[in-house]
Amino acid sequence: MTTLLLWDIDGTLINSGGAGMRALRTALKNCFSIEGSLDDIDFAGRTDRWIMRRVFAKFDLPATEENFARYLEVYLAALPTELAGPGAHVLPGVRNLLLAAAARADLTQGLLTGNMRRGAEIKLGFHGLWTHFPFGAFADDGEWRNDLGPHALRRAREHTGREFSPERIWVIGDTPHDIACGRAIGARTLALATGSHSASDLATHQPSAVLADLADAAAFWQILGD
Numbered sequence: 001m002t003t004l005l006l007w008d009i010d011g012t013l014i015n016s017g018g019a020g021m022r023a024l025r026t027a028l029k030n031c032f033s034i035e036g037s038l039d040d041i042d043f044a045g046r047t048d049r050w051i052m053r054r055v056f057a058k059f060d061l062p063a064t065e066e067n068f069a070r071y072l073e074v075y076l077a078a079l080p081t082e083l084a085g086p087g088a089h090v091l092p093g094v095r096n097l098l099l100a101a102a103a104r105a106d107l108t109q110g111l112l113t114g115n116m117r118r119g120a121e122i123k124l125g126f127h128g129l130w131t132h133f134p135f136g137a138f139a140d141d142g143e144w145r146n147d148l149g150p151h152a153l154r155r156a157r158e159h160t161g162r163e164f165s166p167e168r169i170w171v172i173g174d175t176p177h178d179i180a181c182g183r184a185i186g187a188r189t190l191a192l193a194t195g196s197h198s199a200s201d202l203a204t205h206q207p208s209a210v211l212a213d214l215a216d217a218a219a220f221w222q223i224l225g226d
Helices: 019-032 048-058 065-083 094-102 117-126 149-160 176-184 199-203 217-224
Strands: 003-007 107-112 169-173 188-192 209-211
Touching: 003 149, 019 048, 019 065, 019 117, 048 065, 065 117, 094 107, 094 217, 107 149, 107 176, 149 176, 169 176, 176 188, 176 199, 188 199, 199 209, 209 217
Parallel strands: 003 107, 003 169, 169 188, 188 209
Antiparallel strands: none
8 A cells, every 4th residue: 555645845844934924025116116014914725826817816917927927936946045034944853754755665755735736846945855846736736725636646646657546645734724635636634733833723724633843754654644
């Protein structure tokens, strides 16, 4: 039996120390000469496309494909500099778990994230984690988080040549949106209290399991049934 792990990025694998929000503000200034706070936009568990649409709505910007593409390019250009600032780090236990999972023939790892693919590569590449994930689903695939799961499953099949039964698929994330996204494809869900939601809050959304973080590798493998 092969297990498929589909990982969220922000708040699950890494904490970017606010780099994403700073890059979005930089892009807003450089593209549209607007300086303003984005603190009232709920970023957690959302897709980049969804977030950008909310930014445009807040500042009454035309939500055209041309504007989206322009804003995205400037955001991606600003992201590496912002990641190099203080605060960006890999979350506890993540490096060791990813390495251990990569060494196992019965595990396949991919991404299921609200980041655009290029943004995901920049963020994970900065920390040396990008090579763990040969496929994934991204905001390029859709604006709504629950629409991304089927893309991840299709790419997992294409990459491995295998079918994954729902009880062997785990969606791992730090928000209620990750839990809902996993449930939408019939997967099991592991919620991590490493983002802006507490373990008790996440538990109310009925994931398959909850952990404070990934520092306790034995607890992680026990949840997966190993």
